[in-house]
Structures are given as C-alpha cells and as structure tokens.
Amino acid sequence: MRPGDRIFKNLTTGAGIFVVILIGLIGLFLLLQAIPALQANQVSFFSSVWETGDSKNLRFGIADLLAVTVATSLVALVIAMPVSLGIALFLTQYAPPRLARPFAYVIDLLAAVPSIIFGLWGLLFLAPVLEPVAQWINDTLGWIPIFGDGNIAPNIRSTIFTAGVVLAVMLLPIITSLTREVFERTPTAQIEGALALGATRWEVIRTTVLPFGKAGYIGASMLGLGRALGETIALSIILFIPVGRTFDWSVFDGGATFASKIASNYAEFNDVTSAGAYIAAGLVLFLLTFVVNFAARSIIGDKKGD
Numbered sequence: 598m599r600p601g602d603r604i605f606k607n608l609t610t611g612a613g614i615f616v617v618i619l620i621g622l623i624g625l626f627l628l629l630q631a632i633p634a635l636q637a638n639q640v641s642f643f644s645s646v647w648e649t650g651d652s653k654n655l656r657f658g659i660a661d662l663l664a665v666t667v668a669t670s671l672v673a674l675v676i677a678m679p680v681s682l683g684i685a686l687f688l689t690q691y692a693p694p695r696l697a698r699p700f701a702y703v704i705d706l707l708a709a710v711p712s713i714i715f716g717l718w719g720l721l722f723l724a725p726v727l728e729p730v731a732q733w734i735n736d737t738l739g740w741i742p743i744f745g746d747g748n749i750a751p752n753i754r755s756t757i758f759t760a761g762v763v764l765a766v767m768l769l770p771i772i773t774s775l776t777r778e779v780f781e782r783t784p785t786a787q788i789e790g791a792l793a794l795g796a797t798r799w800e801v802i803r804t805t806v807l808p809f810g811k812a813g814y815i816g817a818s819m820l821g822l823g824r825a826l827g828e829t830i831a832l833s834i835i836l837f838i839p840v841g842r843t844f845d846w847s848v849f850d851g852g853a854t855f856a857s858k859i860a861s862n863y864a865e866f867n868d869v870t871s872a873g874a875y876i877a878a879g880l881v882l883f884l885l886t887f888v889v890n891f892a893a894r895s896i897i898g899d900k901k902g903d
Contacts, residue, residue, distance in 0.1 A: 623883070624880070624883060627876055627877075627879055627880040627883055628880060630872075630873055630876045631873050631874075631876045631877035631880050632873075633869070633870055633873050634655060634657075634870055634871070634872075634873025634874045634876070634877055635873070635877055637652075637655045637870055637873075638655050638656065638657060638874070639654065639655060639656050640656045640657070640658055641658055642657075642658055642659060642877070643658055643659065643660050644658030644660055645658055645660045645661045645843045645844070646658050647661075647662075647858075649862075649865055649871045649874045649875070650865070650871070652868045652869075652870040652871045655870065655871070655874060657874045657877075657878075659855075659877075659878055659881050660844075661843055661844045661852055661853075662852075662853060662854065662855050662858055662878055662881075663855070663881065663885075664844045664846070664852075665757065665836075665844055665850070665852035665853060665854050666826060666854040666855050666856075666882070666885070667826075668757050668761075668844075668846075668848070668850075669757050669760050669761050669764060669825070669832065669836075669854060670761075670764070670822055670825035670826050671761075672757060672758065672760075672761025672762075672764070672765075672848060673760075673761045673762075673763075673764030673765040673767075673768055673821075673825045674765075674768070674818060674821065674822055674825065675761075676761065676762060676765035677764075677765040677766075677768040677769055677772055677818075677821060678772065678818050678821075680765070680769060681768070681769055681772035681773040681776060681817075681818075681821075682776065682814065684704065684769070684773045684777075685773050685776040685777040685780055685814075686780065686802060686806070688700060688701055688773075688777055689777055689780040689781050689806070690780070690798065690801075690802055690806065691798070701774075701777065704769065704770050704773050704774065705770055705774055706770075707766070707767070707769060707770040708770040708771065708774075712767065712828060712829070712830045712831040713830045713831065713834070715763055715766065715767055715831045716763070716830055716831035716832070716833070716834030716835055717834060718763070719759060719760070719762070719763035719831065719834070719835045720754075720755070720834050720835050723759065723762065723763060724754040724755065724759045724835070725754065727754075727758070727759055727762060728753060728754055731753045731754075731756070731758050731759070731849060732753060734758075735753065735849055742846055742847065743846060743847055743848055744847065744848060744849070745845070745847045745849070746845075746847065746849065747845060747847045747848075747849030747850035747851065748839045748842035748843065748844065748845050748847075748850045748851060748852075749837050749839050749842070749849075749850065749851040750849065752837065752851075753849045754837075755835055755836055755837035755851055756836075756837070756848065756849045756850060756851055757836070757847075757848045757849070757850055757851075757852070758848040758849055759835055760831075760832050760835045760836050761848070763831055763835060764825050764828060764831070764832075767824070767825075767828065767831065768821040768824060768825060771817065771820060771821045771824055772814075772817045772818055772820075772821045774817075775813060775816070775817035775820065776810065776813060776814045776817050778813075779809075779810040779812075779813030779814065779817075780806055780809075780810045780813075782809075782810075783805055783806050783809045783810065784805075784809070787805045787809070788801055788805055788806070791804055791805050815893065816893055819889060819890070819892070819893030820893070822889055822893075823886050823889050823890065826854075826855075826856075826882065826885060826886060826889065827856055827882065827886065828854070828856060828857075829856040829857055829859075829860045830860065832853075832854050832856065832857040833856075833857040833860050833861050836851055836852060836853060836854070836857060837851040838851060838852060838853050838861075839851045839852070855878050855879065855881065855882040855885075856882065858875070858878060859875045859878060859879060862875065
C-alpha cells in the first residue's frame, strides 16, 4: 500500500473511531449527571409528574414528555411524508428543467429558515388559520380518541396538531431533497425500457422509480423524524403546557416535548440536582434517537435485500 493511501486510511479510520468514542462519552456524561437526580426522585421515572422546583423533594417522570414528543413527531411525519413524496416525483418526473431547478431551490431554502421564525409564524399566523379546521375535525371525528377534546379544550390553537403541521413544514426540505436525489439516480435504461414497452408515466414511476428509491425515501423520512424529535424553540413557542392535566392521547392536547421542556426551564439549571432531572430527560431523548436510527437502518437494509 502506498504511503498516501495508508495515511488516508488511518485518518478516516481514526475519524470514525473518534465519532464513536465521542458519542459514547456524551451518553456516559448524561448518565453520570442524571444518576443523583434519579436517586433523589420520589416517584416513578415513568410517571406523568414533573415537580423539580425543590431539589430536596424531586418528583419527575417522563411519561407525558415521551408521549408528546412521539405524538408531535408522528403527526409531522404523517403530513410531511406524502407531500414530500409528491413534490419529489413532480420535480424529477413531471416538471420541465426550467421549472424544476428554481422550485427545488425554493424548497431547499426552507431549511435555512431559523426554527424560531417557524415558531412565531405557527403561533401568530398558522394557528388562527388552522383553528376552524381543527374545530371541524374535533366536531366531526371527536368520537375517535385521537381527535377528541384535548387537555386544553376549548383552546385548540397551541396543540400537538398545530405543532405537527409546523414541524411538517420544517421537515419538507429534508425529506424532499434527499428523496429527489435518490429518484434522479434511477437508471435511465430502466425508465426508457418501460417507456419503450408502452408504459404510461405513472406506470414508469410505479414500476421503476418507486422500487429503486423506496429505501432512500424511507431513510430520508427517518432522518426527518430524528429532526422532529429534537426540535426545541418552535415547539416551545407553540405548545401550551396545561397545569394539572396529563396527556389524553389526542392531537388537540397541549404539553411539552423533551427538548421544549428542557429549553423552557433552563432557569432551574443552577441547582445540580434539579438540573439532573432535565439531563435524565435528555438521556431518554438521546436513546430515543438511537432507536429511531437503528430502526431506519434495519428498514433500509430489508428494502435493499428485497
């Protein structure tokens, strides 16, 4: 092996090992900082109570934080995935190049908008617009638990539904860009072969583009899910935290995610024990992102195997 190749190999191997070690050290730090608070906790860690104002009487659990985090992210993903798929297919299969390029740039520019702008836009503009829609869904489908009255009824503006729509807009550039790149790499021979056999444009998409790009599309969606799980400022602005009410498994509930809870209570970090409660919540979020990434890798591996 040439000296240059050996040096490059060692550098890349060292970089990979460094990243693994760094992630392990972050997890170890979170665990060590969370242990004193977990030992001082006077209720189950999986309860819905969160009272950390008195470090000598800590009572905190992550049940509601976990539920709201997952619910908000899933609402965003359910909205963003089909929209992103449609945009990616339009840009790669239907739109002429003169339209596709500027349209793609506009979609990509959404990723550059600060999350605090999305939060203010969602609270001040989008929430009033969505209120009649949310009210109609609640009145029409309220017999379904996920569309029933939330824990902040009748106020249905600062809810998981509104937060999910805002998050979906934030996920669009991530999922769309990666999916578009995958679809553009569909082998030209396969597309031309399908067209030569008399396939319509939709049949070409269904038989060549989608099978080729499904792994990338799922991977992009899981990357978007990881982005949604960790969103902080926008959700801190939008979500209303009800006092004395727990999560009722409705999209019209209020609440707090792991990230928004930590961000909105940073004033308690001057006490080591109280801060440990939030670090424990951060550790759960840290592990949750690992579970999501592991699931994504497994799904992508299965799809490639097909």
